[in-house]
Amino acid sequence: MKYTLITGASKGIGKSMAQILASKKRNLLLVARSSDLLQNLAENLNQQYKIETDWLAVDFSTEGASQKIHQWCIEKNYSIDILINNAGYGLSGPFENYSAKDHTDMMRVNMNVLIELCSLFLPELKNAPEAHILNIASSAAYQAVPGLSIYAASKAFVLRFGRGLQYELRNTHVRVTTICPGGTDTDFANRANLNDKARKAGEKLNMTSDEVAKQAINAMFAGKTEKILGFINQLGAAFVWLLPKKLVEKMTAGVYSQE
Ligand SMILES: NC(=O)c1ccc[n+]([C@@H]2O[C@H](COP(=O)([O-])OP(=O)(O)OC[C@H]3O[C@@H](n4cnc5c(N)ncnc54)[C@H](OP(=O)(O)O)[C@@H]3O)[C@@H](O)[C@H]2O)c1
Numbered sequence: 001m002k003y004t005l006i007t008g009a010s011k012g013i014g015k016s017m018a019q020i021l022a023s024k025k026r027n028l029l030l031v032a033r034s035s036d037l038l039q040n041l042a043e044n045l046n047q048q049y050k051i052e053t054d055w056l057a058v059d060f061s062t063e064g065a066s067q068k069i070h071q072w073c074i075e076k077n078y079s080i081d082i083l084i085n086n087a088g089y090g091l092s093g094p095f096e097n098y099s100a101k102d103h104t105d106m107m108r109v110n111m112n113v114l115i116e117l118c119s120l121f122l123p124e125l126k127n128a129p130e131a132h133i134l135n136i137a138s139s140a141a142y143q144a145v146p147g148l149s150i151y152a153a154s155k156a157f158v159l160r161f162g163r164g165l166q167y168e169l170r171n172t173h174v175r176v177t178t179i180c181p182g183g184t185d186t187d188f189a190n191r192a193n194l195n196d197k198a199r200k201a202g203e204k205l206n207m208t209s210d211e212v213a214k215q216a217i218n219a220m221f222a223g224k225t226e227k228i229l230g231f232i233n234q235l236g237a238a239f240v241w242l243l244p245k246k247l248v249e250k251m252t253a254g255v256y257s258q259e
Contacts (some may be wrong), residue, residue: 001052004130005029005073005080007060007117008087010037012186013136016213017084018045027052029078031069032087033059054078061105066116068167081128082220083121085114085158086136090151090192092256103150106175110154118165122174131174134220135162139182139233143240143248148192152190155180159226175223179216184209198255205232226239 004021008014010032018028022045027182030038038055056072058065058239071081091098118133125131138155145152162178170174174237183206189199204205207230228234240248 001025001079002081003027003029003052003078004082004084005031005069005078005117006084006086007031007113008136009041009059009252010034010054012188013055013181013184013209013212013238014086015041015217016209017086017217018211018215019210021082022049022051022053025049025051029053029056029073029080031058034055036135051058060113064070065108065119066113069117071222072227079128080121081124081131082123083117083132084134084136085117085129086134088136088154090140091187091208092148092151092192092194092198094147094257095149104230105148110151111157112131114158115161120134125174126169133165133176133182133218134216135176135178136216137162137178137180137256139180139228141238142237143198143252144255145247146249146253147195147255148252151192161223177220177224179212179218179219180226180228180233180237181207181212181216182228182230183207184212187214195256201255 001137004026006014006018009018009030018030018041022028028045030042032038035057038057042053042055045051056069060069089106090107094186112137131171140148141159143156155208159178162176166176183202185206185208212229217227228237
């Protein structure tokens with residue numbers, strides 16, 4: 001029996017992806033920090049869709065988080081053919097407003113754990129007749145974002161890594177898909193402490209987590225390597241490519257920095 005492992009499944013885009021995959025009769029392993037949310041979701045999806053579900057509460061910013069997830073799968077005999085690296089968050093405001101630990105904790109969640117899970121699960125993914133890795137990056141991956149500098153850099157890392165890994169695995173049965181959503185209505189803005197300007201822009205442009213999840217899952221099963229979600233975000237990435245970097249940085253700072 002095969003499972004899909006989803007990180008950051010307790011809420012937002014991860015929860016929406018769990019609901020869609022459950023409706024497609026995929027067995028699910030749900031991981032994040034909030035045990036009560038994970039337990040409720042796992043029980044509801046199990047009852048509603050008659051699929052196998054389990055959950056594990058882990059804080060990705062702690063040492064050994066990835067090994068704990070991998071060990072849990074070994075002990076419970078869970079074999080996965082889809083790995084969805086979705087857990088992530090941002091911290092908005094000047095770089096100096098946060099401690100080095102604040103930054104590196106976020107980097108662990110957004111990057112290190114994603115890499116470790118790919119590394120730990122790749123041998124078994126390669127053994128499956130068809131397997132997928134779905135990484136959630138961001139439209140922030142396409143340019144520096146003053147006021148969200150580390151977050152944008154971490155998502156550029158996810159995007160570059162995902163493309164590189166997909167090329168390395170091109171002759172295997174594992175497809176690597178990297179998704180770049182723009183603003184999405186989730187808890188992201190609260191956790192990142194986004195300013196009013198960024199929230200106001202989001203009110204007009206944000207996609208719903210269900211729409212983002214649907215497009216992400218479709219892109220994964222279609223074997224796409226990279227997908228920017230939403231026409232406005234696709235247009236934005238094209239402009240960023242065309243315009244001088246300093247101008248783009250001034251424009252993004254105008255939205256995200258708290259000066
Ligand atoms: N919303 C947007 O505008 C947007 C845009 C582009 C990309 N994204 C990306 O989409 C992904 C999902 O975010 P979202 O928008 O759905 O935000 P969200 O609603 O805040 O969900 C974030 C998920 O990550 C988990 N998570 C956060 N910190 C964690 C930690 N230390 N250890 C384990 N799990 C942790 C959260 O679970 P717990 O709190 O239960 O731990 C939650 O399940 C992220 O990678 C984000 O960067 C979001």
